[in-house]
Amino acid sequence: MVVGVLALQGSFNEHVAALRRLGVKGVEIRKPEQLQNVSSLIIPGGESTTMAKLAEYHNLFPALREFVKTGKPVWGTCAGLIFLADKAIGQKTGGQELIGGIDCTVHRNYFGSQIQSFEAELSVPELVSKEGGPETFRGVFIRAPAVLEVGPGVEVLAEYPVSSTSVLYSSSAVQIQEENALPEKKVIVAVKQGNLLGTAFHPELTSDTRWHSYFMKMGSEAQEESPSSIVPVGGVDPSFNEKARIDLPIYQ
Numbered sequence: 001m002v003v004g005v006l007a008l009q010g011s012f013n014e015h016v017a018a019l020r021r022l023g024v025k026g027v028e029i030r031k032p033e034q035l036q037n038v039s040s041l042i043i044p045g046g047e048s049t050t051m052a053k054l055a056e057y058h059n060l061f062p063a064l065r066e067f068v069k070t071g072k073p074v075w076g077t078c079a080g081l082i083f084l085a086d087k088a089i090g091q092k093t094g095g096q097e098l099i100g101g102i103d104c105t106v107h108r109n110y111f112g113s114q115i116q117s118f119e120a121e122l123s124v125p126e127l128v129s130k131e132g133g134p135e136t137f138r139g140v141f142i143r144a145p146a147v148l149e150v151g152p153g154v155e156v157l158a159e160y161p162v163s164s165t166s167v168l169y170s171s172s173a174v175q176i177q178e179e180n181a182l183p184e185k186k187v188i189v190a191v192k193q194g195n196l197l198g199t200a201f202h203p204e205l206t207s208d209t210r211w212h213s214y215f216m217k218m219g220s221e222a223q224e225e226s227p228s229s230i231v232p233v234g235g236v237d238p239s240f241n242e243k244a245r246i247d248l249p250i251y252q
C-alpha cells in the first residue's frame with residue numbers, strides 16, 4: 001500500500017512532497033525489484049529521452065511494462081505521460097523507448113521549447129466531479145507534450161485551446177512551421193484509460209493536490225478498498241503540517 005515515484009530524473013521530489021501534503025508516503029523507485037513493493041506508481045515530468053536512457057541503463061523497462069499490465073494505477077505527468085503513450089512523435093533522432101499502455105499519440109514538445117512554457121487555468125470537469133473545489137485547475141506546462149489522438153477506450157479529462165496563430169512543431173522537432181491558417185482548436189492535455197492517468201502539465205508544482213487525491217482514489221477503486229485503507233500509508237506523520245511548510249517551493 002505504498003505509492004512508488006520513479007526517481008531517475010525530473011520532479012520526483014515534488015511528487016513525494018505533494019503526496020506528503022495528503023498524508024501519503026511516496027517511495028522513490030530506482031530499481032526493478034522495488035516495484036514489487038508498491039501498489040501504484042507515479043512517473044514524473046523531466047526530460048523523457050534522458051529518463052528513458054536511465055530506465056534502460058537500470059533495466060527498468062520490462063518491470064515497468066509488467067507493472068502497467070497488472071492493472072495497478074500508474075500516473076505519468078509530462079515526460080511521464082510520454083512514457084505511458086503507445087506512440088510518441090517529435091522524438092530525437094533514433095527515438096526513445098516507451099512503456100506504453102495508453103492508446104494515444106503524444107507530441108513530445110507540442111507547445112514548443114523551454115521558453116514557451118506557460119501556465120493556464122484548465123477546465124477539469126471530471127476532476128471537479130470527484131474532488132470538488134474550484135472549476136479550474138492551474139496547469140503548469142513546461143516544454144510540455146500534448147495528446148494528438150486517442151483511441152476509443154481513452155477518456156479525455158482536460159483540453160487546452162490552441163489559437164490559430166500557434167506555432168506547431170513538426171515531428172522532426174527541428175523544423176518549425178507557422179500554422180497561421182488553422183482554425184481555433186483544442187488539444188488534449190489530460191487522459192485516462194483504465195488505471196492509467198496522464199497529464200501533460202505538472203500538478204506537483206502547484207499547491208492544489210486534487211490530481212494526487214484523484215489518483216489515490218483510482219488506486220483504492222482498483223483494490224476495492226476505501227481510500228482510508230491506503231491513505232495514509234505508514235500512518236499520518238504528526239508533524240505533517242509543519243513539514244508541508246518547509247517543503248520544496250511550489251508555485252502558488
Ligand SMILES: NC(=O)CC[C@H](N)C(=O)O
Pocket residue numbers: 044045046047048049077078079080082108109142143144145
Ligand atoms: N516537463 C516535461 O516533463 C517536459 C517533457 C519533454 N517535452 C520531454 O520530451 O521529455
